[in-house]
Structure formats: C-alpha cells, structure tokens
Amino acid sequence: MLHQGVYLERIRGDRILHEAPTVGTDPLCLAPVFNMSRTAAIRYATIAQNLVAESNPSPGGEAQAPATPSSNGWP
Template identity: 45%
Template sequence: MNEANRRSRWPNTANLHLLINNQTATRTSRASNHWISASMCGQDAPLERLRVDRQLEEALTHGPDPLHLAEVFGLDEKTAMRYAGSARALLQQTVEHSASPSGKELGQD
C-alpha cells in the first residue's frame, strides 16, 4: 500500500510504522511478523527497500534534517545523517537539473 493509499484509508492514524493494518491503524504498535510476511509474499520490493524509500521520502519532503529523521524513525544519529546527506544530494541534483538550459544535465553535450 503506498502512502497516498494509506492516508486516504486511515487519514488520522498516529501509527508511524511503515506497514499497518486494520488492527494497528488505531494504535501505535506494529503489524505482526506473520501479517507482514503473508502480505509481502510475492512482492517485488523487500521490506528493507520499502523502509529505506520511506525514510528518504521523509527527508525529501520535510527537508534533510537529521534530527527530524532520528525523531520520526528512531534512527541513530549516524544513520539519520546519512539519509539527510542523501536527500540533500538529491535535492541539489534536482535544482541543478532544473536550472540547466534545455533540460539537459549540466556537463552533457
């Protein structure tokens, strides 16, 4: 379930976990390992990739602030700084790409 789908289904949930279900949407606990395993069976993206993508999206959406990332996801400071650095680099690439003439990346002919 993507973030937009999640927000439309449970717009007021206080649960910050990546994967929630009908039982956990109204609480702050995580979904059970059994439910997660059954739900993810046969999916293209492993849970680790979804977790990393969600954390990077948060950094891109709310700014590359390591303190915010550490607070929201319970990350240690080094991990939060790494995600913030990656988000900062992606944001900088976006700015450079949009500022380049003819839409080409800078340095390309």
Template identity: 60%
Template sequence: MTDSEIRAIEQTVTNPAQRLIVALAAVHATSSGTIRHLTLDDLDLPNRRITLAGHNQRLGELTLRALRSWLDHRRAVWPHSPNRHVLLAGRTALETKPVSHIYILDAMRDLGVSVDRIRTDRILHEALTAGPDPLHLSLVFNLSISAGSRYADIAERLLDSQLEHDATGQ
C-alpha cells in the same frame, strides 16, 4: 521507488499479512526485524498508538485498517494461540516465537520489493519533503543520529542535483 512500482505493489497486495507488513514499512519505516517482533502489547488501538522498537507512535488510518484486518484474520484462524506476536504462521501460532525472517521475505516475494526498500524509500521521502534534517529523521523514525545523517546527506545530494537540473533546464 517509482510511481509505477508503488502502483504495482498496491495492486499486488493480496492478503492481510502483506497489507500489514507494507503499511508498517511504508508509513512508519519499520524494519522487518521490528515487524517480526511486534507483540499485541505494543498495540493500543483505542488510542490509535503503536510501539515500534520501543518508540511510541500515532497510528495513521492506513496502518490502523491493516492492523484491524490482520487481527480479525488472526482471531478467525488462530483463536486460541498462546503467541503474543502480532504476525503468526501455522507453526508459530502453536509456539511463542516470532515468525521467521523467511516468513517476511516470502510475504514480500510476490510484490517484487523488500521491506528494506520500502523502509528506505519512506525515510528518504520524509527527508525530501520535510528537509534533510538528521535530528528530525532520527526522532520520527527512531534512528541513530549517524543513520539520520546518512539519510539527510543522500536527500541533500538529491535536492542539490534537482536544483542543478532545474537551473540548467535539462
């Protein structure tokens, strides 16, 4: 993602659900399916921990603030919901199902970017800054080794291209 795209997203995010979705994708490289299925039991706010797709991680400040804001909103709007999923909508607040994939698409539509694009950008950013190590990417983002290898290969090509560009001065 370009710097201008990132700034546009920051300025466009208007509600707590969007902030949470963006934070989970941008910080933890969380997929939309994992975001949809996140439950209250996956959160340990006092210890600043979150479990994403079975992978326990530390909560950074951005994600923690987004979670607290969303949970305050959730409690105010649906104080007696039986649904244990973190994200709720009018219909799912009365059920026990997760929000639909359409809910995530709709939340992101105004931003002009998908969760997958933010997620991919986050993984590539890690590969470019920490080095294109497939094992590191697999451990940090709970990816398969083959997925970690694909991201590492892309990062390696980008880094090689940048080195060639710097060497030629163009």
C-alpha cells in the same frame, strides 16, 4: 524480510528518502520521525540533500554541488 519479491527494508529506505526533503533533510528531524540512530539519520540526510541538489539545478544551469556530512554541521 521478503514480501512478494520486495524487501521491506528497501521500501522503508525509499519512504525515508521521499519524506526527508519534507522535514528539511536535517538529521535531528529525521531521527525521531523515523525512529533511527544518529548515524543512520546522518546517512539518509546526506543522500536526501544530494537528491535535492541534483533535482534543483542552480540558476546558471549547473547542478548544485552535492552535500557532504561535514557541510551540515555534523562532525
């Protein structure tokens, strides 16, 4: 749905990615908070984990390795 040149799905996605670090980027927390499927929650959690890793460099000055869906305990 387009509203004043902005797709509402894009706004919702941005909101989820903004709030995901607050709830811990855990798919089990994201799914009920945003009423989404397990698959969508895993996808958003992975993206949020990568964003957090990029914004918080390790003490050695290098960015932390991006997370993958399998590294958070999901198959």
